[in-house]
Amino acid sequence: MRLKGRHWMVIWLLIFLCVLVAITTRQTAGFRTARRVRELREERLALEARRADLERRIRVASSRQVLVPVAERLLGLHEPSDSEFVLFVLPASGPGKR
Amino acid sequence: MAKPAARIAVLQFGFAVAVVAVLGRAAQVQIIQRERWAGEAERQRTVRAVLPARRGAIYDRNGVPLAITQEFYHVGVAPNELEDIRTGFVLLVRSLGVSAPALDREFQARKRWIYHHGPFNATQVQPLRGVKGIHLDGDFRRFYPSRDLARPIIGGIDPDRSSGAAGLELSLDSILTGRPGEAVFLKDRAGRRYDSPSRVVREPVAGNDVVLTLDAELQEIAEQGLDDALGQLKAEGGDVVFLDPATGELLALASRQTAPGERPRASTFTDPFEPGSTAKLFTAAALLTHRRVDSTDAVFAENGHWEMPVNSAGRTRAIHDAHASKGKLTLAQAVRVSSNIAMAKFASRLKPEEQFEVLRDFGFGTPTAAEFPSESRGRLARPDRWQPMYTRTSMAMGYEIGVTPVQLAAAYAAIANGGVLLAPTLVKEVRDPAGTLLYRHRPEPVRRVISSEVAARLREFLREAVGEGGTGGRGQLSNYALLGKTGTAKRFAGGRYVEGEYTASFAALFPADHPQLAVIVKIDNPKGSYYGGLTAAPVTRTMLQQALASRRVAIDRGRFAARDSTPEEEPKSISAPAGKPAVVIPWPTRLDQPSVSPLPVPSVAGRTVREAALALHRRGFRVSLQGIGRVVRTQPEAGESARPGTSVVVYAE
Numbered sequence: 114m115r116l117k118g119r120h121w122m123v124i125w126l127l128i129f130l131c132v133l134v135a136i137t138t139r140q141t142a143g144f145r146t147a148r149r150v151r152e153l154r155e156e157r158l159a160l161e162a163r164r165a166d167l168e169r170r171i172r173v174a175s176s177r178q179v180l181v182p183v184a185e186r187l188l189g190l191h192e193p194s195d196s197e198f199v200l201f202v203l204p205a206s207g208p209g210k211r
Numbered sequence: 212m213a214k215p216a217a218r219i220a221v222l223q224f225g226f227a228v229a230v231v232a233v234l235g236r237a238a239q240v241q242i243i244q245r246e247r248w249a250g251e252a253e254r255q256r257t258v259r260a261v262l263p264a265r266r267g268a269i270y271d272r273n274g275v276p277l278a279i280t281q282e283f284y285h286v287g288v289a290p291n292e293l294e295d296i297r298t299g300f301v302l303l304v305r306s307l308g309v310s311a312p313a314l315d316r317e318f319q320a321r322k323r324w325i326y327h328h329g330p331f332n333a334t335q336v337q338p339l340r341g342v343k344g345i346h347l348d349g350d351f352r353r354f355y356p357s358r359d360l361a362r363p364i365i366g367g368i369d370p371d372r373s374s375g376a377a378g379l380e381l382s383l384d385s386i387l388t389g390r391p392g393e394a395v396f397l398k399d400r401a402g403r404r405y406d407s408p409s410r411v412v413r414e415p416v417a418g419n420d421v422v423l424t425l426d427a428e429l430q431e432i433a434e435q436g437l438d439d440a441l442g443q444l445k446a447e448g449g450d451v452v453f454l455d456p457a458t459g460e461l462l463a464l465a466s467r468q469t470a471p472g473e474r475p476r477a478s479t480f481t482d483p484f485e486p487g488s489t490a491k492l493f494t495a496a497a498l499l500t501h502r503r504v505d506s507t508d509a510v511f512a513e514n515g516h517w518e519m520p521v522n523s524a525g526r527t528r529a530i531h532d533a534h535a536s537k538g539k540l541t542l543a544q545a546v547r548v549s550s551n552i553a554m555a556k557f558a559s560r561l562k563p564e565e566q567f568e569v570l571r572d573f574g575f576g577t578p579t580a581a582e583f584p585s586e587s588r589g590r591l592a593r594p595d596r597w598q599p600m601y602t603r604t605s606m607a608m609g610y611e612i613g614v615t616p617v618q619l620a621a622a623y624a625a626i627a628n629g630g631v632l633l634a635p636t637l638v639k640e641v642r643d644p645a646g647t648l649l650y651r652h653r654p655e656p657v658r659r660v661i662s663s664e665v666a667a668r669l670r671e672f673l674r675e676a677v678g679e680g681g682t683g684g685r686g687q688l689s690n691y692a693l694l695g696k697t698g699t700a701k702r703f704a705g706g707r708y709v710e711g712e713y714t715a716s717f718a719a720l721f722p723a724d725h726p727q728l729a730v731i732v733k734i735d736n737p738k739g740s741y742y743g744g745l746t747a748a749p750v751t752r753t754m755l756q757q758a759l760a761s762r763r764v765a766i767d768r769g770r771f772a773a774r775d776s777t778p779e780e781e782p783k784s785i786s787a788p789a790g791k792p793a794v795v796i797p798w799p800t801r802l803d804q805p806s807v808s809p810l811p812v813p814s815v816a817g818r819t820v821r822e823a824a825l826a827l828h829r830r831g832f833r834v835s836l837q838g839i840g841r842v843v844r845t846q847p848e849a850g851e852s853a854r855p856g857t858s859v860v861v862y863a864e
Contacts, residue, residue, distance in 0.1 A: 144405060155333065155340055158282050162333040165281060169356040172275070177431050177757075192753075193760045196689035 257395045258404065263351050264389025267418030269365060269379065271427040272639055276356050278365055283330035283352040290318060290325065292344030299344060306338045307331055361430050363477040364464050364583065378477065379637065382584040386641055389418035419649060422640035424460035428763040429453055433465035436754040441467055444737035444746055450479045450616040452731040456624035458654045459633035461581065483589040483613030484733065487700030488549040489718045490609035492669055493622065494558050495542055497569035499665045503560040509539035510556040517552045521600045528601065530555055533699065533742065534682065546672040547681045549697060551608045558607035563594035566603060568836050572660040573622040574632055575614050581635045589613045593839050609700055620731045623718045627726040630666040632657040658828050670694055674723060683717060686748030688755060692723035697743035702736060712736045717747035721755055727766055812859060814849035815842050820863050831855030838863040
């Protein structure tokens with residue numbers, strides 16, 4: 114069968130539409146990926162901020178400024194003088210030593 | 212009417228002309244004017260933006276973050292864009308913690324744009340992301356998780372330029388600052404931006420991370436201890452320095468100013484003070500180095516009051532001892548009881564140049580070259596500017612010389628180190644954003660100041676100064692011995708010494724054998740008991756006890772000797788050959804090794820004495836100055852061979 118002019122027109126139109134769909138799909142996928150990347154980045158930032166905040170609060174709560182007065186007041190503890198603790202020297206380890 | 216074929220031909224011709232015109236125009240636009248139209252299209256559809264680079268973090272030596280950079284946000288609200296005003300309102304109040312009545316008033320005023328500067332962190336704004344009508348404007352901000360810990364040392368950021376404005380943030384700015392990136396965003400006709408996968412033209416490169424030598428736990432102990440001491444003593448301020456004598460690493464630096472109107476500053480680096488008796492040890496070092504005294508030499512202590520003859524006309528200068536001594540005192544005893552009179556008498560055996568040279572070699576009068584900006588060089592006048600009969604005596608007692616607490620700590624560390632002065636440092640490591648090590652601090656010897664024998668003698672003096680009968684007994688711990696020297700100096704203000712105002716200080720090396728810490732505690736104008744032995748020494752003891760009790764302070768407890776353990780080997784006579792130094796470093800300890808081959812003395816004629824001394828020190832020679840100014844000649848002469856460690860006399864005019 115010999116293709117007539119209108120057939121060619123339809124074929125070209127279909128090719129054009131296919132290319133158009135391919136370009137649009139690719140661009141849509143690109144935008145979606147970019148949005149997902151941005152969301153993940155924002156999520157990471159939020160988690161990092163949360164971690165930094167928690168670390169700061171832990172550090173403040175475990176600092177000497179907070180902990181020592183609490184230990185003194187609630188538990189009756191005090192800062193030890195050097196005569197109140199004993200340092201144990203661990204035996205050296207390694208080949209030939211126990 | 213033309214025939215149909217002719218009409219068709221005309222139409223075809225017209226159509227062909229139109230097609231050719233369109234193709235011609237397309238060729239003109241696409242090929243000839245391509246760049247112009249491509250640029251125009253890009254300007255319409257895209258926008259270029261700078262991607263800020265994250266500034267490097269600052270950590271303490273154990274990885275505790277001291278300064279980090281986080282993304283913070285400013286929030287803008289366009290009420291007419293909100294799909295549900297009520298939901299948006301609740302979301303804003305809950306997430307940002309803004310006042311509900313205040314926000315309600317802004318909504319009621321029918322503002323087109325409501326702006327909350329914040330800044331809000333990423334956690335706070337997370338629920339607001341993607342909400343139509345709420346716009347987030349991100350920005351990097353510096354954040355100091357440990358609040359005020361070591362803040363005068365760390366410094367701060369200039370918010371307008373996002374660069375360092377003070378402290379280490381300023382001096383390490385080029386290391387911490389990253390390289391900004393660049394991105395292209397797509398935009399529509401309304402100016403709305405769209406993310407695009409290929410938007411980043413150049414990725415931003417974060418700045419390098421810096422690991423400081425500071426120990427956050429020890430820093431907290433120092434700051435807390437200083438605060439407590441200033442409160443109890445009602446003092447105007449003070450400083451504390453902890454330094455590792457084996458490496459020159461500064462472990463803690465605390466500064467406080469309590470006078471009204473004074474802003475916090477790193478006075479450990481910036482404020483020189485007259486050290487008083489803590490400087491007596493350096494005159495003792497000069498006397499021992501130049502062999503002007505031996506262990507049996509003694510001078511009469513005048514029972515605590517001496518009218519020192521100043522000139523032949525009978526003019527005198529009154530010198531007092533806080534702790535009057537009867538009879539004669541040796542140099543060791545003079546240091547132990549901190550006798551001004553005995554030290555003044557001993558110092559008269561030194562030439563001004565000799566005294567100056569030793570003080571200069573200990574690092575006084577020159578910046579330590581630690582990484583802190585605006586470090587003071589202190590005050591040390593050249594001998595040709597000394598007042599005859601006055602300055603030499605004053606310097607022997609720790610007056611007419613200004614030292615910073617860091618300089619004093621470095622000088623005492625040199626005594627702990629067998630006589631080698633190390634450059635103090637604040638930077639332990641530099642790492643790139645991926646964690647790759649770019650720099651690690653190694654001990655940097657500046658020079659050998661005194662021989663290891665003299666250093667050992669000085670450590671014995673310090674041991675006696677905190678022992679029985681010494682002025683620093685209250686600094687001594689029960690089970691673990693330290694070495695130390697007290698200082699009490701009248702304060703100099705408004706061109707005169709102020710009666711009743713003192714600077715109390717205590718310099719310590721801990722533990723006594725193989726010291727791991729050099730500690731300086733200085734209290735400005737304490738009320739009541741003002742002697743260093745009664746104020747600064749007990750503060751030092753308390754801090755050391757806390758440091759010992761803390762598991763997080765890096766002290767090698769395994770190397771501790773109990774107080775009743777075998778004392779340090781008795782020092783040999785100073786004329787004996789040099790022994791092995793306490794710390795093994797490539798320079799200048801190798802100078803003591805006999806195998807080192809002779810080197811030619813460099814030509815330094817015409818240079819300043821400072822340049823000459825630097826050149827000679829770099830070759831490993833010791834330097835003895837004769838005169839000030841430009842160098843005329845040296846002995847040995849330039850070009851002659853001498854072993855490294857040989858003392859080269861530099862004659863200047």
